[in-house]
Amino acid sequence: MKCNQPIRRRDAAATKSAILCAARTLFARDSYENVGIREIASLAGSDAALVSRYFGSKEELFTAVLSSGERGVDVIGTELEGLPERVGELMFDPDDEGKSMEDILIMLHSGNSPIAGPIVRASIDERFHDPFASVIGGESAKERSQLFGSILLGLSISQQISGDITDCPELREKLKRRLADIIRKAIAPL
Template sequence: MSGTPAPARTRNAAATRQAILDAAISRFSREGYDGASLREIASDARVDAALVSRCFGSKEELFVEVLNCGPDASELFQGELATFGERVADRLMDDPDTQDGLDQLLIMLRSASSPAAAGPLRRSMRSWFLAPFAAYLGGPEAEVRARLAGDLIMGVAISRAITPDHDLDEAGRASLRKRLAGVIQTAVEP
């Protein structure tokens, strides 16, 4: 036995934090706010529940952080308003990387009935999507137009999660894309 101490275990705070967030995203998307517990999230992340509390505070604060990890919608709000409907229809129909968005939708849907989650959900949706969208749109009734287009986008995203090809052949998908672009464009126009 040598007198040399064993090397200290390396800790990577960023990796641990990300593991907790990944576990929380998974739990909240499967079980909603009320169904997920900090203890289960900690177990999934292979950390102590006290560490989750130290890193994020309360379950509500972790939930808010998870909501803030959603896909960046800001790229939708770049470019000419006149082509907005086409850009969004293309993304909704063709974007191969939909898992992050689907996880966020599931978290919102499965947590929507929770009184504890209602406030954070509302604030998050407003800050990361509706307010920037309304600012991009500008003009009269920008918030109403942003809400209408956002609701249409969310509905199509849910539909695509259920049937990725929309149960249509190539010609049908092309027609759907064209009509969807028109409907979304109409929703955002002043």
């Protein structure tokens, strides 16, 4: 989702989009409890009343923010065949410097919130665990999908903090194969 859309006068769709983008930006910076409707409206160049009009409550806006992110299967694909290799390619793509961490940051900031935590967990299930459980199939597919997601989450956070593991193309290929082996084991039937 691109958040650089200027608000046009009396354009409900642009205003709604600006509010959603402002909320995404602010929830990625701070916890659910520390972000206010007025702050969101201000960043969106809007009025707090419009936030309520378009989204209802702050809780509903938070849900909309999480729902607006990409689903894992939309990025990785829905075919079980070649899934581990696709993950390796995505995670070790040297040209993908713009990996967005917004969704992860939103979840990390608000995952322990009594209000936002259940919304975060439902979003993770809806956008990642459940679709990949369907792709993986079989007994304990949900748990294997959760293990798969945990591996990707850990690697994503590590790469964001530490940078790419290597600039060496040969070592990168070895790491892709190693990650594919780890993913293959994580999603294999128990």
